[in-house]
Amino acid sequence: MTDHRDELIELYALGALPADEAAEVEDYLASDSQAQQRYYEYQQVAQALRWSVEQHEPPEGAYERFRERLAKPSNVVASKPTAKPVKRQSWLASLFGRRYYLIATALTIFLVLLAGLGGRIWQLQNEVASLQPLIAQNQQLTELLAKSGTQLVPLADTGTGMAGGSINIIVNPQTGQSYLSASHLPPLAANQSYQLWLIADGTPQSMEVFDVNTSGDALIWIERLPSTGAENLLGITVEPAGGSQQPTSNPLAVGTIDA
Incomplete structure (x- = not known):
């Protein structure tokens, strides 16, 4: 049987649960590794949402209506299960999955480029540091040549x-x-x-x-x-x-x- 707290993980990842239900989900996550994995996936999608769209407060009463809809029994006749169980996919993951993976890919490319740039900066800093004594010597020599009696x-x-x-x-x-x-x-x-x-x-x-x-x-x-x-x-x-x-x-x- 599906634990009702599974339905709350997505809302918890979005920070949309009241304190008492958030505490219930936290206890659930602490005791179930599969739930932790689902929370991690939802959390990544939630992070992608913050990058992709402007955030707005939900309409008044939206959460209560969503809860009521979950509580109503479905009128749809259940079909026979297929031979192979279908993996349940989050509505958030299906809606924003493509955008999330595009963002993740872009971030990966950015981090690779940043790492390469950081290595080049480090190399240039070392080269500049190695030239400092020669630069100082050249300045001393220029000053010496300009003095009378040299x-x-x-x-x-x-x-x-x-x-x-x-x-x-x-x-x-x-x-x-x-x-x-x-x-x-x-x-x-x-x-x-x-x-x-x-x-x-x-x-x-x-x-x-x-x-x-x-x-x-x-x-x-x-x-x-x-x-x-x-x-x-x-x-x-x-x-x-x-x-x-x-x-x-x-x-x-x-x-x-x-x-």
């Missing part, structure tokens, strides 16, 4: 192993700021590093320890220039990883800072 110091290969690479230093002795640009330097062993020195009046002072990428390139911003003298040279040596207090090898390249 000069370009190309370092000449001494023939001791630079293998066709090049090194240029942009330096401003007044502010102490420098910018190193190295290209195509030979790769070093894991236990070695390149080290830049300022040799002031014959005394070497460390400026920067650096490594190059797989292409042999490096871009290094140097905030502090050591104390200068009457004669100032810049030189690059190969040192143990992490650098040395004093040069331990002959320079690969040297250049002169103009007085």
Whole structure:
């Protein structure tokens, strides 16, 4: 026998039941998994209705008339049951089923597109974040080039192993700021590093320890220039990883800072 509360599930999904009958349906749903499934289906259709049409209050007395109609016995002669039971379909599902599935399909497509867009946004954010240090360096370099006293110091290969690479230093002795640009330097062993020195009046002072990428390139911003003298040279040596207090090898390249 069909439970009379099955007839109330659709109205409950629409929020059209008084409090006492709503509580009765809630107890029913809590104890019957099939009823829960029907409620879920009606609830989805009810959600689709909110998307599809403008909502209005029902006419006065509509609920009472609907209840009376349900309570009246039917005058239709019952036919013999067919061999296979026909699955009962909700009047809401048959009326709005097509619209609901169209809405569901559209929402699915929208969510797929949104997920793809979100992934692309995340990728662009990562790309922008990776460019921030380079953007900041370029801004520092632009400001350095605009300052009075800034000069370009190309370092000449001494023939001791630079293998066709090049090194240029942009330096401003007044502010102490420098910018190193190295290209195509030979790769070093894991236990070695390149080290830049300022040799002031014959005394070497460390400026920067650096490594190059797989292409042999490096871009290094140097905030502090050591104390200068009457004669100032810049030189690059190969040192143990992490650098040395004093040069331990002959320079690969040297250049002169103009007085």
